Amino acid sequence: EVQLVESGGGLVQPGGSLRLSCAASEFTFSSYDMNWVRQAPGKGLEWVSSITSGGITYYADSVKGRFTTSRDNSDNTLYLQMNSLRGEDTAVYFCAKDGGVRGILGTLDIWGQGTMVTVSS
Amino acid sequence: EIVLTQSPATLSLSPGERATLSCRATQSVGNYLAWYQQKVGQAPRLLIYDASNRATGIPARFSGSGSGTDFTLTINSLEPEDFAVYYCQQRSHWPLTFGGGSKVEMK
Numbered sequence: 001e002v003q004l005v006e007s008g009g010g011l012v013q014p015g016g017s018l019r020l021s022c023a024a025s026e027f028t029f030s031s032y033d034m035n036w037v038r039q040a041p042g043k044g045l046e047w048v049s050s051i052t053s054g055g056i057t058y059y060a061d062s063v064k065g066r067f068t069t070s071r072d073n074s075d076n077t078l079y080l081q082m083n084s085l086r087g088e089d090t091a092v093y094f095c096a097k098d099g100g101v102r103g104i105l106g107t108l109d110i111w112g113q114g115t116m117v118t119v120s121s
Numbered sequence: 122e123i124v125l126t127q128s129p130a131t132l133s134l135s136p137g138e139r140a141t142l143s144c145r146a147t148q149s150v151g152n153y154l155a156w157y158q159q160k161v162g163q164a165p166r167l168l169i170y171d172a173s174n175r176a177t178g179i180p181a182r183f184s185g186s187g188s189g190t191d192f193t194l195t196i197n198s199l200e201p202e203d204f205a206v207y208y209c210q211q212r213s214h215w216p217l218t219f220g221g222g223s224k225v226e227m228k
Contacts, residue, residue, distance in 0.1 A: 047217040106212025111164035
């Protein structure tokens with residue numbers, strides 16, 4: 001069964017850093033684009049970042065310059081390095097596999113269960 | 122940025138009834154629109170992609186339609202497990218954006 005498992009969330013102070021991981025299994029990770037999506041408590045979904053199979057990255061304006069997405073295809077793992085964290089970054093962070101529909105990024109067909117990040121002093 | 126507006130915010134229905142959810146975009150997204158279902162405490166699940174294509178394993182009671190700026194998700198004959206929040210999402214333009222969600226609750 002295709003699976004994504006996030007880890008690395010927790011409580012961090014404003015201005016701090018955190019690195020999230022997303023372990024992928026049962027699919028050819030290196031062939032697929034991947035995404036990060038977050039959901040603040042009680043709120044809707046917000047796209048955060050995407051990375052293509054070739055390593056090209058895209059970011060929401062709200063995180064650009066502070067967050068970095070990377071991938072290790074040898075280890076089937078997606079990462080989100082989060083620096084200069086703010087209270088408004090508090091959310092559940094989901095990683096999601098891209099379905100690669102018609103070769104255009106943005107169809108999120110498999111999601112992990114999410115990891116909670118709380119930014120608070 | 123393309124803004125997606127979903128309506129209604131909440132829909133109260135009984136099992137067996139039909140749910141009709143709307144998603145309107147501020148500019149054309151072609152047919153690059155997806156629908157997701159999210160239950161409390163769970164990750165979203167892809168239901169429909171490219172406006173009208175059911176994702177793998179999605180029951181036939183779920184259908185999507187529309188193009189351009191106006192889209193509809195229809196759930197025929199609601200089952201108890203269909204009561205959830207539904208989000209639309211476009212991939213026509215960066216950044217990817219989601220609608221605010223529509224909650225289908227049991228009457």
